[in-house]
Amino acid sequence: MIMSRIEARRDEDTVAAGPLVDGLLRGLPAEAVLTDPDVTASYANDMASFCPAGSPAVVVLPRTVEQVQHVMRTATELRVPVVPQGARTGLSGGANATDGCIVLSLTKMDRILEISPVDRIAVVEAGVVNADLSRAVGEHGLYYPPDPSSWEQCTIGGNIGTASGGLCCVKYGVTAEYVLGLDVVLADGRLMSTGRRTAKGVAGYDLTRLFVGSEGSLGIVVRAVLALRPKPPGQLVLAAEFSSGAAACDAVCRIMAGGHVPSLLELMDRTTVKAVNDLAHMGLPDSTEALLLAAFDTADPAADLAAVGALCEAAGATSVVPADDAAESELLLKARRLSLVALEAVKGTTMIDDVCVPRSRLGELIDGVERIAEKHGLTIGVVAHAGDGNTHPTVCFDAQDPEESRRARESFDEIMALGLELGGTITGEHGVGVLKKEWLARELGPVGLEMQRAVKQVFDPLNILNPGKLF
Template sequence: MDDDLSARLSERSPERSPEQSTQPPPEFPSAQGLVERLREGLPPEAVLTDPQVTASYATDMASFCAAGTPAAVVLPRTVDQVRHVMRTATALRVPVVPQGARTGLSGAANASEGCIVLSLVKMDRILEISAVDRIAVVEPGVVNAVLSRAVAEQGLYYPPDPSSWEQCTIGGNIGTASGGLCCVKYGVTAEYVLGLDVVLADGRLLRTGRRTAKGVAGYDLTRLFVGSEGSLGVVVGAVLALRPAPPRQLALAAEFPSVAAACEAVCAVMEAGLAPSLLELMDRTTVRAVNALGRMGLPESTEALLLAAFDTPDAPDGLAAVGRLCTAAGATAVVPAEDEAESELLLRARRMSLTALEALRPATMIDDVCVPRSRLAEMLDGTAAVAREYGLLIGVCAHAGDGNTHPVVCFDPADEDEARRARASFGAIMALGLELGGTITGEHGVGVLKKEWLARELGPVGLEMQRNVKRAFDPLGLLNPGKLF
């Protein structure tokens, strides 16, 4: 890396956060009859009706997704309280939008007009951690990072680690089937959810799955709920699989003269049978954005920066093998981090990518297209062509080992023409992903943002079957209406 890893990443500079903008909430009168019914089974502080407060729960972090104004926001602490909310909603035919920390990027947690927002953040207890069974039993409001640290104290590891892991909740992770930086080796959230407690639309409590290491009794309803975005039921508890804690990661950074060369290295690493715990890519725009936000000292002359890490006792050998493959693919520099602290700083730089790109322009649209690894270079080169065609700034960071790309369209929504081009480019990128045999979302979910594109990906028969499943669990269509399809 430039100047010996840019003077060891500028003496390990701290990360800075951009200022957040706020907009005044709309006024909305409370639905008194609904509120009175809710308060019959909830403590007064758990039912929020102040219009300014309820409006703050109306959206997640996605741009340009329609949202309504909630009639009320409820914050239950117990399963019985959630059941009361759903019974009330069914009796009064009021839609319910389940929410976690609202860090989602597809509008899946956006309020419907006149709905009950069911925020589960107060249900945040870790009920059990078993080193023998290698499981954790948690409520949905547990923050990902809190769980990760708690199990680490017992020598265990919960692998799913979305970039927002310090804020996002396990319930939200389950709702959107979240991934993260370590998916290339450890897989996504769905692979760690063994069982669920779910409150159905009519208030009944359903228990799915198991606590055992294996089990095939009946249909796999647990997997059905993972990624359902709160449209089939409200997750109120989860049994999660854990792994033994691995050694701390050691990482390297490799500079490339093109994204195509970096993608060639990714394919070579996977073809060689290596098992890095992380294999991430940042294009030039992303590298510069991260430096501007966090003064990280990454090399701005590179066209693509590839980060690889191993968490095994022979990590230096694995990094050496990756380094040789990167050099063979045309890397101009391959620099291993000197120690665990420097490795962690490299990973922090990657976690900053989306926030850094968001800071470049007043608004962003974040794509989440996943393609076969063998088509990754075509995806990134095609995205660059889209940026040129529409005259926009589009940075790309990617879970390269999965083929999961995050093109970030940066634009000014006050400029009508630029906003129009941003929307068009977003669609062009998703179309490109489908043409390459990919999917419109690898980990962010569909929500409001990608409803049209889900229909294109599934086709008419697939869409019909999905709607039939929805009707079976939610015949009145009360749970998170208007999402997915």
């Protein structure tokens, strides 16, 4: 009886999806249209916790711009929502499916179309993996700086959708600063080009920047013109241990006020240091309350490290260890690279916040997170791109424990509220998705929210592009 009901439900779904699948197959090869419920369910969500996800009606994997246009024309004709996806490494639910939607996965559009050392640009499709692009341009003596932690998996389209950053942002900036032009398929299937491939250009409104960070809610990015830089020399890293988070944050302020431009300036609090020690047995002292990592890729990185080391000591560092070569530098960075894995191992599940505050208030945020952790009886580790004030307070909890899950969500919200109180923002690089919709409204205010919704209405009057995200 139960099996017959399941089969009947599947028959109903097949009938309901019939016109949609038939329409898609008129412009897509059969292997690009996935309808098996077990397969489509695997595309339902990204890596965020506490974010609801629906059941897609179909998953499509186009390989050409024309195929993406066909998908959007079909979706518009049938009034079916479309959720664009890359590698689904996001942390805000921005790529989560809605019931009955088309999941539009761009991972098969993974060609690097051009690399120009003279113009210092790369032209790529949306599904190109960040690390693959970095390695490819490196062969030409060039450098694509944005490097999210998931750079070995995440795609350029996803990076553009969330305006993602990375470890090197303190010196080189975020994704938005490297996107010169875009090809975008609009909700009705029209193809629009924005921006330029020149070093300068101010013709008309900057629609390119409008799409960067829009989380697939205004159009489908299918191709991007990206700015490149000359490949820098190899970097050297310094590690400084502190007996308090306040002292480490004081060191950050001294470094930035002193005019130094590190290629990396990362901070780990005592909870994170302990988690890394427990996981990897790195031998960091139990007395370490905060670990600061600084790197320089200048012509004389050793001299820069010496100057920064002196500032760390003046701020109260208990130990300052500069690396002598690339191998030692990588060893020092290992702790930072293991941070999120180590924190996840504490309880099995994490909620990774993404609050960015002015550098001058970084210490207040870290102290506040510690108070929130004590209040809720939770383990919350903080790792931070300290050089730009972007922190990732990471709430560790047991997802099988309803009470602990409730406290985890409450602590997450309190951290976002704290970030706003300190003059910051609810997201520096992960995006809003569904996780932070309520908080976006608080940050923008009613007038700002009204204007953003008006922009959405212009580009997507039927509200079929990633509905339910952002606001």
